[in-house]
Amino acid sequence: MAAPAAPPPNSGDAAKTPVTIITGFLGAGKTTLLNYILKARNERNISVIENEFGEVNIDNELVADNLIEKEDLVSLDNGCVCCSLRKDVVKALAEIERRSRHRNKRVDQVILETTGLADPAPVAFTFFANPWIASRFRLDSIVCVVDTRYVLQHLEAIGSSQPAAINEAAQQLAFADLILLNKTDLVSEEQLERVKAVVRDINQNARQIECRLNQEVGQPPLSELLDSNAFSVHKALKVDPCFLDSDSGSDVESDDSDEEATAEGGGCGGAAAGAAAARAAAAAAAVAASAAAAGAAPRGGSPVADAGAAAAAAALAADTAGAAAADTTATTGPAAGGDGDGKAAAAAPARTEDEFASDATHQASGQNQQEQQTERRPEGAPGAPGAAGRKRDAGAALAAPSAAALAAAGGGAPAGASQERRPKRRRKHMHDMAGIGSVGIVARGPLDEYRFSMFMRDLLTEKAKDIFRCKGVLAVHGYGSQKFVFQGVHETICYGPSDKPWGEDEPRINQIVFIGRGLNRKSLMMGFKTCVWQPLPDGWREAFDPVTNQPYYYNPTTHEKTWARPQPAAREQAQDTVTVTPVVPMQQPRSLQPSRRRNGSNPGQPGAARDAAASCASAPQGAGQRNGGSSGGGGAGEQEWPEPPAGGGGGGGGGAALSDTL
Numbered sequence: 001m002a003a004p005a006a007p008p009p010n011s012g013d014a015a016k017t018p019v020t021i022i023t024g025f026l027g028a029g030k031t032t033l034l035n036y037i038l039k040a041r042n043e044r045n046i047s048v049i050e051n052e053f054g055e056v057n058i059d060n061e062l063v064a065d066n067l068i069e070k071e072d073l074v075s076l077d078n079g080c081v082c083c084s085l086r087k088d089v090v091k092a093l094a095e096i097e098r099r100s101r102h103r104n105k106r107v108d109q110v111i112l113e114t115t116g117l118a119d120p121a122p123v124a125f126t127f128f129a130n131p132w133i134a135s136r137f138r139l140d141s142i143v144c145v146v147d148t149r150y151v152l153q154h155l156e157a158i159g160s161s162q163p164a165a166i167n168e169a170a171q172q173l174a175f176a177d178l179i180l181l182n183k184t185d186l187v188s189e190e191q192l193e194r195v196k197a198v199v200r201d202i203n204q205n206a207r208q209i210e211c212r213l214n215q216e217v218g219q220p221p222l223s224e225l226l227d228s229n230a231f232s233v234h235k236a237l238k239v240d241p242c243f244l245d246s247d248s249g250s251d252v253e254s255d256d257s258d259e260e261a262t263a264e265g266g267g268c269g270g271a272a273a274g275a276a277a278a279r280a281a282a283a284a285a286a287v288a289a290s291a292a293a294a295g296a297a298p299r300g301g302s303p304v305a306d307a308g309a310a311a312a313a314a315a316l317a318a319d320t321a322g323a324a325a326a327d328t329t330a331t332t333g334p335a336a337g338g339d340g341d342g343k344a345a346a347a348a349p350a351r352t353e354d355e356f357a358s359d360a361t362h363q364a365s366g367q368n369q370q371e372q373q374t375e376r377r378p379e380g381a382p383g384a385p386g387a388a389g390r391k392r393d394a395g396a397a398l399a400a401p402s403a404a405a406l407a408a409a410g411g412g413a414p415a416g417a418s419q420e421r422r423p424k425r426r427r428k429h430m431h432d433m434a435g436i437g438s439v440g441i442v443a444r445g446p447l448d449e450y451r452f453s454m455f456m457r458d459l460l461t462e463k464a465k466d467i468f469r470c471k472g473v474l475a476v477h478g479y480g481s482q483k484f485v486f487q488g489v490h491e492t493i494c495y496g497p498s499d500k501p502w503g504e505d506e507p508r509i510n511q512i513v514f515i516g517r518g519l520n521r522k523s524l525m526m527g528f529k530t531c532v533w534q535p536l537p538d539g540w541r542e543a544f545d546p547v548t549n550q551p552y553y554y555n556p557t558t559h560e561k562t563w564a565r566p567q568p569a570a571r572e573q574a575q576d577t578v579t580v581t582p583v584v585p586m587q588q589p590r591s592l593q594p595s596r597r598r599n600g601s602n603p604g605q606p607g608a609a610r611d612a613a614a615s616c617a618s619a620p621q622g623a624g625q626r627n628g629g630s631s632g633g634g635g636a637g638e639q640e641w642p643e644p645p646a647g648g649g650g651g652g653g654g655g656a657a658l659s660d661t662l
């Protein structure tokens with residue numbers, strides 16, 4: 001059978017399959033962009049490589065509907081393609097080619113969506129370092145999606161705790177060929193102008209396009225996004241002079257030659273990290289400058305007091321990249337991930353059927369990577385080109401770019417790029433991901449909408465700044481087969497029906513992932529667990545108090561009343577209810593709107609969630625909302641009890657009561 005996916009080796013660029021890398025910080029809109037491209041594809045056969053940081057993969061679910069066949073998707077889960085999963089990019093491309101050949105279907109375009117924490121440089125490097133890839137695929141462009149609402153915060157915050165650390169948000173911008181300034185509906189003209197200026201400071205070459213990717217009117221034409229042939233090695237080398245160095249872009253070596261590199265005064269690895277660190281510093285200074293110019297102090301309190309000083313700091317940082325490189329090699333320790341935490345996370349027990357939580361950290365990914373990198377790798381030579389389908393360690397081909405690879409990259413080494421093979425050396429590819437991790441939770445059974453609402457509201461009230469991202473696929477009690485998708489970026493949350501309902505035999509499993517700084521895994525897990533809907537014990541009824549806008553519980557026989565939901569007899573009953581929940585018409589949950597008043601256990605004001613719901617373009621405006629109250633259920637305090645519904649209403653427990661509001 002013919003091999004339609006890839007051209008024969010050494011054929012011209014035009015015959016190679018174009019690859020577009022979509023990058024951008026957590027929640028910027030990468031998956032939204034991908035879905036838009038898949039919908040507007042115009043007969044193109046597109047294969048997708050989806051890289052997810054959290055162990056629970058939500059994005060697969062979110063793009064599934066727009067794939068023509070499920071074989072068009074290759075997932076790289078629980079890690080980052082820029083470090084721990086870098087070899088897997090090679091394998092994924094090989095898999096795409098294999099499937100293409102098997103199906104006798106040519107792939108016109110590959111789109112690789114990176115995680116929001118990925119540095120695109122090492123991923124891009126893969127396309128030039130591996131002769132097999134270089135002969136079949138060409139990197140068409142790196143598209144960076146920017147969340148105009150939060151980008152300044154990210155540029156300033158991430159990477160600030162270690163002087164030599166890489167700011168992922170800055171790296172993503174610096175290496176982009178096209179920058180999509182997304183979510184312009186959420187920012188003022190003034191903020192947009194500030195973002196544009198800061199982005200321009202970081203990357204003067206990339207085109208900027210303002211957009212609203214989740215709104216038809218705001219989507220850029222497909223012609224701007226694909227087949228632009230915008231990636232250029234020369235541009236990449238300007239950003240990172242050692243982009244084509246064998247070790248550039250990732251911690252590819254795990255030996256002890258690190259000290260030698262330091263003694264040599266840096267070398268490429270150090271220079272690259274130094275340049276990245278300088279870029280991070282420059283980005284932070286540029287943010288400070290723009291804030292000062294706008295007369296507003298940046299969040300987090302930059303020490304730079306005025307625009308002039310900040311601009312000077314930015315210029316200094318950029319100009320002294322070389323010096324920073326020398327510093328870097330002298331000051332940085334082992335790549336993140338070599339700590340005990342990483343090992344513990346990597347060795348976490350496998351997911352159990354009922355519920356599961358992962359605490360996969362970026363550092364853990366780094367650790368995995370280091371372990372992987374100890375595998376055999378060719379020294380001083382490019383990986384041998386292997387025939388497609390032949391079993392080989394594709395990652396082993398991640399060796400130094402040969403003259404052939406350089407030629408594949410656009411012909412010859414540009415000035416300043418040394419073709420001389422250096423001794424192996426580890427680049428200081430340091431993410432400043434200290435304390436950043438993901439917690440994935442899987443829970444069976446439909447959620448109690450009200451409890452989930454309160455759980456999220458309380459969480460965001462306290463931690464919106466540290467929770468960069470949360471997303472999930474949910475089953476909600478009272479909504480039959482309607483599946484819900486939950487999306488959160490800091491305090492901006494959206495909650496709506498999925499395009500597809502739960503399949504008849506599909507288990508109703510809630511999956512949610514939180515990504516952020518200093519997440520408390522146990523408390524998130526316990527909190528989420530309390531959101532699973534439970535039947536009321538025998539004799540209890542649920543009713544709704546319109547004054548406090550929250551439910552309460554009463555027992556017509558004993559005349560007891562309580563705001564706290566009485567505990568169920570057995571958890572299994574809750575799971576059984578899944579099968580008997582009546583199918584109701586498709587609706588959005590009413591939740592995520594804060595209550596007017598809460599009972600005594602209310603830990604805080606619901607401002608964040610209210611703002612969030614109001615600012616989210618697709619936030620449900622559900623009528624008949626009945627939020628409020630606490631899942632923990634405190635006492636009613638001084639409040640008077642409302643009259644229970646006549647005739648013992650709300651019969652049948654919480655399920656029936658929820659149905660009342662549909």
Ligand SMILES: Nc1nc2c(ncn2[C@@H]2O[C@H](COP(=O)(O)OP(=O)(O)OP(=O)(O)O)[C@@H](O)[C@H]2O)c(=O)[nH]1
Nearest residue numbers: 026027028029030031032116183212213214487617
């Ligand atoms: N208001 C607004 N929201 C948007 C826009 N584009 C995307 N979103 C929303 O932003 C949220 C995150 O979008 P995603 O596409 O999942 O972001 P992502 O970059 O793929 O997220 P990660 O993969 O988790 O890093 C979703 O709720 C989107 O609907 C936009 O132009 N305006």
